[in-house]
Amino acid sequence: MSHSGTLSSASLSSARCERHNVTVTGSNGPLLVLLHGFGTDQTVWRKVLPSLEPHFQILRMDLAGAGPKGPANFDPSRYDHIESHADDLLLVLDELGMDQCTFVGASVGSMVGFLASLERSKLFRKIITIGASPRYLNDGPYIGGFEQEHLDQIYAAMNRDYQGWISGFAPLAVRGLPDSAPVKEFSESLFALRPDIALSSARTIFQSDFRRHLPFIEPPVVLLQTQNDIAVPDQVGEYLKSHIRTATLEVLPVEGHFPHLAAPEVVSQSLLRHLP
Amino acid sequence: MQKNESIKKDLGLSDLLKLLCTAAGADAALISTGSESAAESIVLASQPYGLAGRRLPLSAGLIGACGLGVHPTNKLLLPSAMTGWLGFRPGFVASLKMDLAEAEGCLFFWWKERPNETPELASHLQQAARVVGDFAARQNTAAKLLQMQERLDATLRNVGLGIVFVDLLQGSLVNPVAAEFLRIPATTSDTASVVAAMQRTRSACLIETSEGIPLALSVTASDAATAEYWIDSERKIAVRVESHSVGSAEVPGRFWVFTDVKPLWNSSEKVKAANDVLERNVALLAEEMERRMEAEAELRKYSQGLKQQNEELEIAKLESDLIANQDGLTGLANRRRFRRGLDDMVADARQNGSRVAVLYLDLDKFKAVNDTLATNVGIYCCARFPRRW
Structure with a gap:
């Protein structure tokens, strides 16, 4: 059903695609959309690409604010809601004439996919998420992992000394030694982000609450969850599974919020198992 | 306001x-x-x-x-x-x-x-x-209009001249200097009181209408402006009163400017200075008032x-x-109304422990009516049936 192979370089050079740095690689297989999360851009998929490219046509894009063209396209008053990113995703796929894809999102990229599927459920054959969370703040019995006080400290630290904050946050998020390659890669990626954009995005993401949207999600969903994810406690995976009718949950035998950086082979295997 | x-x-x-x-x-x-x-x-x-x-x-x-x-x-x-x-x-x-x-x-x-x-x-x-x-x-x-009103209010408060502005439709304005001269509270805003006070004050004065007085300002080309001296011998003051029209025929308004002209008897230098001030302020004021009238007319x-x-x-x-x-064909309650009514009744019944019955009527062989007697007869039957029943 997908319009594989109809993507022309002309359509990719449209203003919108240029803005999001839309990149298409891989084979003539079914369309696979990979969407990155906070603090990274589409290059975060670098290590899982080789295993997927032989089987799929792969579309990657940068969310507004991320990637080399990010700063020029980031309007904080527009991107104070995650829905605005979902609109961008939909408009890109719409412009390219895509009528079906399998979607893989990491972190907030997952929520972008979920929100887009509320508008166009038929567009998504399946949604696979890595470290998705509908709400990061604890709320009564709901465990999101953070208290407001804790988040305020994070914002303050980002504001005060962005580089210093990165050196503390990156090892915790990736769950690796500060000198390890994945931590370094994430640190550099965060460092490339303009501090004000990073702060504005972090606020938008961490303060979001999409719990009430979950029952409306229609496409089949696979939730990939890791262990000791600083941003997504185990309970969040369970919560998502019990509130999305179509969801299955798989706990990967890896740690941290960035398994696609830290353990790409595990992620690749899992994705290949779940992909059509 | x-x-x-x-x-x-x-x-x-x-x-x-x-x-x-x-x-x-x-x-x-x-x-x-x-x-x-x-x-x-x-x-x-x-x-x-x-x-x-x-x-x-x-x-x-x-x-x-x-x-x-x-x-x-x-x-x-x-x-x-x-x-x-x-x-x-x-x-x-x-x-x-x-x-x-x-x-x-x-x-x-x-x-x-x-x-x-x-x-x-x-x-x-x-x-x-x-x-x-x-x-x-x-x-x-x-x-x-609000913005303009605030600006106008500020101008009026700060101006050293007596100003009376009469808007025949919306009520009038008197600034503190004029209020003192007319002996009315500065908050007076109804046109009748303001006009009465002006007539009262004028009749207590000796009036010198002088053809020879040059106007401090001509507001608009059609401005039927006049000037006269009001000399109040009791209070020992002489004021020059200039009157200008603002607005249009549909939204008429007029404002008066009172200047103390005692210096007229002292030195011509002072008169000139007073007239300069007058000219500047009145120009500003006339403009503001004109705008206010326009905005009011538009709002109305x-x-x-x-x-x-x-x-x-x-x-x-x-x-x-x-x-x-309503169902467009039969004039009966439509499905939407039915659903809503049914929901309400069921909810009521649940609450009161009562029961609801639904009577289902089906018109058999109706197609034959439509096919043999044309659709409009079918529609007619459809509409009549529930009423007869």
Whole structure:
């Protein structure tokens, strides 16, 4: 059903695609959309690409604010809601004439996919998420992992000394030694982000609450969850599974919020198992 | 000023939208800026509330469906915030372009299921777009008027001349200097009291109407300005009174400027200085007052229009309620009304422990009537049957 192979370089050079740095690689297989999360851009998929490219046509894009063209396209008053990113995703796929894809999102990229599927459920054959969370703040019995006080400290630290904050946050998020390659890669990626954009995005993401949207999600969903994810406690995976009718949950035998950086082979295997 | 109060008491745009949404029988509605040329829109009001202030992209398809009547949304790309906001994805939309004050805008009505596309609905939509456009223009004018009023008030307070401004329709203004001279409170705003005080003061004075006095200022070409001296021997003051007209024939107004001309008897130097001040202040004042009158006239125009529209809207609402609940063919309650009524009855029964019975009537072999006697007879039977029964 997908319009594989109809993507022309002309359509990719449209203003919108240029803005999001839309990149298409891989084979003539079914369309696979990979969407990155906070603090990274589409290059975060670098290590899982080789295993997927032989089987799929792969579309990657940068969310507004991320990637080399990010700063020029980031309007904080527009991107104070995650829905605005979902609109961008939909408009890109719409412009390219895509009528079906399998979607893989990491972190907030997952929520972008979920929100887009509320508008166009038929567009998504399946949604696979890595470290998705509908709400990061604890709320009564709901465990999101953070208290407001804790988040305020994070914002303050980002504001005060962005580089210093990165050196503390990156090892915790990736769950690796500060000198390890994945931590370094994430640190550099965060460092490339303009501090004000990073702060504005972090606020938008961490303060979001999409719990009430979950029952409306229609496409089949696979939730990939890791262990000791600083941003997504185990309970969040369970919560998502019990509130999305179509969801299955798989706990990967890896740690941290960035398994696609830290353990790409595990992620690749899992994705290949779940992909059509 | 009284006016500020009445503006605050007015309906807000959101309230107006709520009314229009109900009248259209729609499940949701949205007013946003935006047009083909602008890729993005700002939501000005939403019904249910909650989207105002958000920036949403309007896809080309959605803009393209503007003005086409009730349109299915399955092929359209809607802003992704819509579903979360509504809790459902609207299946149908009817939208119209509008002239907002100083911008283009769109008015959207959303339905879960296809609404009855009656001519009444179409005219209601047209009317709604007009009402919202006028409302926005009126709000804009009202805001401008408030701003102007504040500026005028500040000017009046700080000016060292006595100023009396009489607006025959909206009430008058007296600044502190003039109030003291006329011996009335500075808060006096009804035209009759101000005019009476002026007549009282004038009659207590010796009046010298002098052809020879050059006017400090000529406000407009058609300004029928006059000047005279009022000499109050009791208070031992002499003032020069200049009178200028402002506004138009429909919105007449006039203002008087009182200057103490005692220096006239002392030195011509001082007169010149006083006249300079007068000229500067009066020019400023005349301009402000002229603008105020214009803005007021405009506001009045919109208010009258809105009042009329509100009446039309009330009627439209009654009609559309009827349409929304009635089957067009038979004049009976339609499925929507039936559902709602049934839900209510079941809920009541549950609460009171009573029972509800549903009688199901099916007309057999009705096709034969239609086929042999033509459809209009079929419709006639359909309409008669429930009444007979």
